[in-house]
Amino acid sequence: MDWVGEALTAEGYEVGRQIVQRGVAAVYLVAFVSALNQFPALLGEKGLLPVPEYLERAGRRPGPTLFRRGYTDRRLRAVGWTGVVVSAALVLGGPQAGPPWLPLVAFLLIWWLYTSIVNVGQVFYGFGWESLLLEAGFIVAFLGSDEVAPPFLVLLMLRWLVFRLEFGAGMIKMRGDRSWRDLTALNYHHETQPMPNPASRFFHLLPKPLHRVEVAGNHMTQLLVPWLLFAPQPVAGFAALVMILTQGWLVLSGNFAWLNVLTIILAFAAVPDSFYSALVPALSLGDAYAPTPPWFTGVVVLAMLLLAYLSWPSLLNLFARHQLMNAGFNRWHLGNAYGAFGSVTKVRYEVVIEGTLDDMGPGAQWREYGFKGKPGDPARRPRQFAPYHLRLDWMMWFLALGSERGWFTPLLVKLLQADPQTLGLLRDDPFDGAPPRYIRARVFIYRFSTRQEKRDTGLWWIREPQGVLVHPASLRAGAR
Incomplete structure (x- = not known):
């Protein structure tokens, strides 16, 4: 032997x-x-x-x-x-x-x-x-x-x-x-x-x-x-x-x-x-x-x-005609199929979550929740986190592409409740632990600023509103 x-x-x-x-x-x-x-x-x-x-x-x-x-x-x-x-x-x-x-x-x-x-x-x-x-x-x-x-x-x-x-x-x-x-x-x-x-x-x-x-x-x-x-x-x-x-x-x-x-x-x-x-x-x-x-x-x-x-x-x-990407063939995650970015998105959509302490109306002041890694504030420079994995931020990217598998509505409910565990996943809570009266989610297109735009405005991102993903919602009875 x-x-x-x-x-x-x-x-x-x-x-x-x-x-x-x-x-x-x-x-x-x-x-x-x-x-x-x-x-x-x-x-x-x-x-x-x-x-x-x-x-x-x-x-x-x-x-x-x-x-x-x-x-x-x-x-x-x-x-x-x-x-x-x-x-x-x-x-x-x-x-x-x-x-x-x-x-x-x-x-x-x-x-x-x-x-x-x-x-x-x-x-x-x-x-x-x-x-x-x-x-x-x-x-x-x-x-x-x-x-x-x-x-x-x-x-x-x-x-x-x-x-x-x-x-x-x-x-x-x-x-x-x-x-x-x-x-x-x-x-x-x-x-x-x-x-x-x-x-x-x-x-x-x-x-x-x-x-x-x-x-x-x-x-x-x-x-x-x-x-x-x-x-x-x-x-x-x-x-x-x-x-x-x-x-x-x-x-x-x-x-x-x-x-x-x-x-x-x-x-x-x-x-x-x-x-x-x-x-x-x-x-x-x-x-x-x-x-x-x-x-x-x-x-x-x-x-x-x-x-x-x-x-x-x-x-x-x-070598299969319909190749699977990131697929497992057993319950032990051994002998897997791998692959990444089989398709490339041409436009960047971002979902921005906002809350307000005010009643509904044209005078309501909406404040944006800040995430640790995903783009949000156009003036904020992207950060380095890898090899650490920010899981919620990644799922927000998939959400903007139209993929949501049951977690986004619970996230909005937790934010309406000002749940400390959930807020701990974020970079910025605009209400300092207080529950907002209403919450909504809007969709924007983001693109990197050009060199000239960066010099003129200091912004890393230029964003344009595209519509509303979730209209204002509240947990409070009689809220309007």
Whole structure:
């Protein structure tokens, strides 16, 4: 069995293992902190879409979760804080300093804890990067500890995950929207993306010929380069570096939660130690490892065979005529199909929520609720939040596109009640905790100001009213 273990090890990837293990753990840490901060208000016992009511309706459909026998906000916090502690230990490298079973157990624990959250998270956890994080955490669990060499099969499975992520995104773009095919998508995307960041306006105002170059480069990186991940070194390593650079470009230009950061982390699984030694010749790598225990080799082989089997539907999906985007094929979120922005919106619509303490009439003073990340006040510069995920702000973007799945009316009711949990999700409560008499929602078109408009007005956004989504409503009897 020793020769089998030796054949399945990759001694030249220690730096990559450290980056992947600690990086994935860091993203889990962010995800658990996000859950602690937002889950109770969005999905808790008194949230917009309460989990207890969802479990009663859904039965066993949500999939495996620790909350199957009952959800409480207290249990959610216990799950979240446990995830924070274990993730932080992995970031610091504590479990990795022990035997190979220790990081295996630690990663599987945070994977299971976060699976429990995602499977009851409903629309607020329906993003592709949730499944990506779960799948990545499961695979990374089998990378072993510092005592043994990184398992080659696990590194190969991580490359396969990055391939599905990038190639799937490239194919969905080519199939989904003409603007990707005619190279005009980035004439709009930086302005209409869900949550622009401080640099998005700069990227949007770049010359259109440069946008065409950007789109062409994106197609090359997503459709051609991923195949090179399976080539011999140093080709695979250079392919990974190309992906890392292009994903870094996306980090600079937008707020996509942890999607881009996690992709960068996973791509390091294909970068060999020789690359780092070439940069820093004095760097000491490749210290002698202990022999890999036969039981660990057996566990790794079985787990990777399981993942290969579960990946078969996603492989077929990559070449299917009607490709699915961000789809799961099992209740464990393993072997998923990925993809992003198969279509690009050409105009940015925003829903603005306003309230008033006055009676209805032409003299009523309407004040705007401010969100943390989504555009609102035209004079406010977009902020950087990624890899942190502002879930309500993202859902407001989908709402402006006409997608609402039962959470918006409860949000308006909570604002009319001046619910402290809900107000905690916002940047600005114009009534300082007092309940408004009426509330309404209006629709605007937003666009980035031109350079001249920015100099003249100081505004980051120019907006034009388009109509009313929700007419003035009140909870008070006899209100008019």
